[in-house]
Amino acid sequence: xxxxxAHTITRYDQxxxxxRGIVARMxxxxxxxxxxAIAAVVNQNEEAALEAPALDPEVDALEREAEILGIRLxxxxxxxxxxxxxxVAALKMSGDLERVGDYASSIARRAMKVEPLGGAFSFSAxxxxxRLVQENLxxxxxxxxxxxxxxxxxxxxxxxxxxxxxxxxxxxxxxxxMEDPRNIGPCIHLLFVAKNLERIGDHxxxxxxxxxxxxxxxMLPSERPRGGEAAKDANAGDDTDxx
Amino acid sequence: xxxxxAHTITRYDQxxxxxRGIVARMxxxxxxxxxxAIAAVVNQNEEAALEAPALDPEVDALEREAEILGIRLxxxxxxxxxxxxxxVAALKMSGDLERVGDYASSIARRAMKVEPLGGAFSFSAxxxxxRLVQENLxxxxxxxxxxxxxxxxxxxxxxxxxxxxxxxxxxxxxxxxMEDPRNIGPCIHLLFVAKNLERIGDHxxxxxxxxxxxxxxxMLPSERPRGGEAAKDANAGDDTDxx
Numbered sequence: 001x002x003x004x005x006a007h008t009i010t011r012y013d014q015x016x017x018x019x020r021g022i023v024a025r026m027x028x029x030x031x032x033x034x035x036x037a038i039a040a041v042v043n044q045n046e047e048a049a050l051e052a053p054a055l056d057p058e059v060d061a062l063e064r065e066a067e068i069l070g071i072r073l074x075x076x077x078x079x080x081x082x083x084x085x086x087x088v089a090a091l092k093m094s095g096d097l098e099r100v101g102d103y104a105s106s107i108a109r110r111a112m113k114v115e116p117l118g119g120a121f122s123f124s125a126x127x128x129x130x131r132l133v134q135e136n137l138x139x140x141x142x143x144x145x146x147x148x149x150x151x152x153x154x155x156x157x158x159x160x161x162x163x164x165x166x167x168x169x170x171x172x173x174x175x176x177x178m179e180d181p182r183n184i185g186p187c188i189h190l191l192f193v194a195k196n197l198e199r200i201g202d203h204x205x206x207x208x209x210x211x212x213x214x215x216x217x218x219m220l221p222s223e224r225p226r227g228g229e230a231a232k233d234a235n236a237g238d239d240t241d242x243x
Numbered sequence: 244x245x246x247x248x249a250h251t252i253t254r255y256d257q258x259x260x261x262x263r264g265i266v267a268r269m270x271x272x273x274x275x276x277x278x279x280a281i282a283a284v285v286n287q288n289e290e291a292a293l294e295a296p297a298l299d300p301e302v303d304a305l306e307r308e309a310e311i312l313g314i315r316l317x318x319x320x321x322x323x324x325x326x327x328x329x330x331v332a333a334l335k336m337s338g339d340l341e342r343v344g345d346y347a348s349s350i351a352r353r354a355m356k357v358e359p360l361g362g363a364f365s366f367s368a369x370x371x372x373x374r375l376v377q378e379n380l381x382x383x384x385x386x387x388x389x390x391x392x393x394x395x396x397x398x399x400x401x402x403x404x405x406x407x408x409x410x411x412x413x414x415x416x417x418x419x420x421m422e423d424p425r426n427i428g429p430c431i432h433l434l435f436v437a438k439n440l441e442r443i444g445d446h447x448x449x450x451x452x453x454x455x456x457x458x459x460x461x462m463l464p465s466e467r468p469r470g471g472e473a474a475k476d477a478n479a480g481d482d483t484d485x486x
Contacts, residue, residue, distance in 0.1 A: 064462065067331075070331070071327060071328065071331055074317055074327060074331070075321075075323060075324075075327050078317075078318075078321045080318060081318075084314060084317060084318050085314065088310075088313070088314055088317070088334060091331065091334070091335070092334070092335070092338060095335060095338060174427060174428065174431070177420065177424070177427050178424040178427055181420070181421040181424070184417060184420050184421055184427070185417065188417070188431075188434065191431065191434075192438070195435070195438075219307065
């Protein structure tokens with residue numbers, strides 16, 4: 001009887017570990033998609049542009065795997081307390097990660113449409129934004145893999161700067177479009193690239209919130225810190241972006 | 244003992260019904276947000292523009308309520324088979340609905356920034372897109388409330404036309420921007436409005452997929468039908484939008 005119980009616990013732990021592993025693998029994949037997509041845009045690298053979309057099917061397959069295993073765990077093992085919260089968080093995080101992969105692919109598909117801007121455009125704000133978003137995503141995925149609530153809280157309060165960089169880039173792009181109508185097409189693609197990067201940052205924040213809740217049982221406040229006072233003022237203007 | 248069991252089953256059913264009710268209320272709210280946001284843009288109605296963002300806190304509160312009740316149900320009632328799939332679907336759908344509300348609010352916040360275009364812009368493609376997306380969202384929410392797999396499958400295969408209208412509108416807006424640099428600001432807002440509408444349509448499709456799975460236990464194919472041949476050709480061009 002004791003052996004039987006021990007055996008059951010071990011398989012249960014293995015299954016939990018396996019679910020965690022699937023979500024961690026998804027995290028690693030979408031991090032790579034994001035890195036390649038950003039590199040494709042800022043270095044105008046055509047090969048890198050092909051990699052992110054090529055990984056989509058693998059990410060989708062892992063999301064389904066996570067869902068099937070998560071539901072089986074809930075049904076057969078009836079996990080309690082923090083295990084239960086972890087399983088629910090894993091199900092939700094796999095959805096976030098799938099979206100991140102989608103946004104990265106969308107960025108990659110736009111990468112080579114930006115070329116007509118040529119050397120005139122520095123990509124410096126985009127580079128900075130890309131670095132920050134990648135870092136936040138990486139730390140969110142790490143917090144998830146290590147069930148680290150403290151790191152999760154750090155990620156959650158870190159994306160103020162991303163919002164500010166987005167506003168800077170938005171204004172820069174509008175200026176380019178006004179200067180020369182031939183810039184309009186490529187600049188629109190860059191606007192969507194920036195918006196998609198911002199949304200990847202939002203999902204990193206969501207993941208951090210879910211990790212924090214799964215580990216501690218407490219929810220972070222529904223209003224996370226967004227933008228500095230400077231960013232708020234900028235967003236009040238008529239010609240800046242909004243969401 | 245029999246009474247006790249009957250009593251338990253009843254409370255369990257009540258809790259399931261209550262979870263379903265929370266998600267249905269969320270659905271009704273975000274439908275209203277979407278309708279008001281579209282009306283705000285196409286009729287340039289400032290009052291309507293204020294309503295969608297004002298409903299955000301209520302939507303967020305319902306999402307948290309759904310999560311807490313869903314987890315309690317999983318923990319204390321250990322639902323099986325279709326009940327279990329329903330609970331998991333409800334948790335995921337509440338996430339989709341929260342995003343829909345976000346997109347609607349973003350549309351509403353841009354509504355009055357479009358004014359400088361004045362009477363020159365017809366909003367006809369946007370109106371058509373808005374109608375379709377609202378209809379798909381409404382039917383997805385109904386399919387969810389009625390656990391109607393057949394209706395869910397219909398919604399899932401219905402958003403081809405949304406993609407085509409988006410492409411039409413994208414081209415129209417680029418033309419406006421090229422004609423007069425003063426149109427650039429308002430047109431960018433309209434581009435994001437159109438993109439956000441398209442994403443609301445995507446979430447309606449996600450909801451339909453989850454309803455279908457919850458009811459039948461089968462997943463719809465991972466590749467849903469997207470765009471007609473015409474839309475695909477259009478998207479291959481350099482000056483059109485991509486994701």
